[in-house]
Amino acid sequence: MVAIDALPRHDWTLAQIEALFELPFTELVFRAAETHRVWFDPTEVQLSQLLSVKTGGCAENCGYCSQSQHFETGVPASKLMDATSVIAAAMDAKAGGAQRFCMGAAWRDLKDRDVPKVAAMISGVKALGLETCATLGMLTKPQAQALKDAGLDYYNHNLDTGPDYYDKVVTTRTYQDRLDTLEAVREVGMSTCCGGIVGMGETRTDRAGLLHALATLPAHPDSLPINDLMPIPGTPLGGSQAVDGFEFVRMIAVARIVCPKTVVRLSAGREHMSRELQALCFMAGANSMFIGGKLLTTSNPDKDTDAALMADLGMKPMTMGVAAPSISNHHRRHAHAVTGVSG
Secondary structure (H helix, E strand, C coil): CCCCCCCCCCCCCHHHHHHHHCCCHHHHHHHHHHHHHHHCCCCEEEEEEEEEEECCCECCCCCCCCCECCCCCCCCCCCCCCHHHHHHHHHHHHHCCCCEEEEEECCCECCHHHHHHHHHHHHHHHCCCCEEEEECCECCHHHHHHHHHHCCCEEECCCECCCCCHHHCCCCCCHHHHHHHHHHHHHCCCEEECCEEECCCCCHHHHHHHHHHHHCCCCCCCEEEEEECCCCCCCCCCCCCCCCHHHHHHHHHHHHHHCCCCEEEECCCHHHCCHHHHHHHHHCCCCEEECCCEECCEECCCHHHHHHHHHHHCCEECCCCCCCCCCCHHHHHHHHHHHCCCC
16 A cells, blocks of 8 residues: 655655556545645636747757657748737637646747747736746746746746656757756746656656656646647657556546646647546546647647536636645645545
């Protein structure tokens, strides 16, 4: 029996996380659901929308990505969008129900010359009352500070996979490079958004390795996206075998347990998931999803489909500003009571 504490901890071992994956499926989902209820309203889900503000031509060779200049995927390189167009897209996203607006650029790293342009986008989106998130490649600490000053709430920089499998996915950037960017973001007091992808040929141990890396960071990610690979023809991982649906739910459940206060994002891959599989993910602790018809260059369920799913599940948009609150004494006692763990 694996003891589970709903209070955040940073001393997880890889063996302990692997043991969680080995729990009977219904037991694992039940424990994740208990943990979820300590910190969140299980009927609420945060709604985010993602816009590619600069598409294609990336110098990285991430084996899953259609935007890498190393692969022939039919995605042309484009210039950085202007702030006015980005803000207009954010207005449409808010009108469609989005609560967080994410801006992604296909860059290896953010160049200082582009900081003012990106800052203008961020401040304009923030002024609409949306949470702001950006993923722009590697950052220096001064760049992170400039983005925070512009109103950026979250910076996304995924680890992609476990450290032992990382070089099978990308070789143009090291694992430490990614950790350094996360550190720069944390040092300026900005929230981190960091997760990974399943279905790239990795083993369960590799998936546990990713969650171990996240759970032992100095601070858990504030949001943790779990992506199901959307195989892109022309990329090295374009022929990857899909991960079994139950295994994907296990990934969501273990993420919820080891990072209990984190918003766990059901990210790319929903387009090829059944309604029932998505419902299992929400039962297992996912409480965020992307809405809108596109995620960067891949498809996503349309607005009406998502609205129908949420209605059928009795779910509603998350009450913003109260995600992952400080745990009360009542909740603290409940966390120990349901897990049998003290501390």
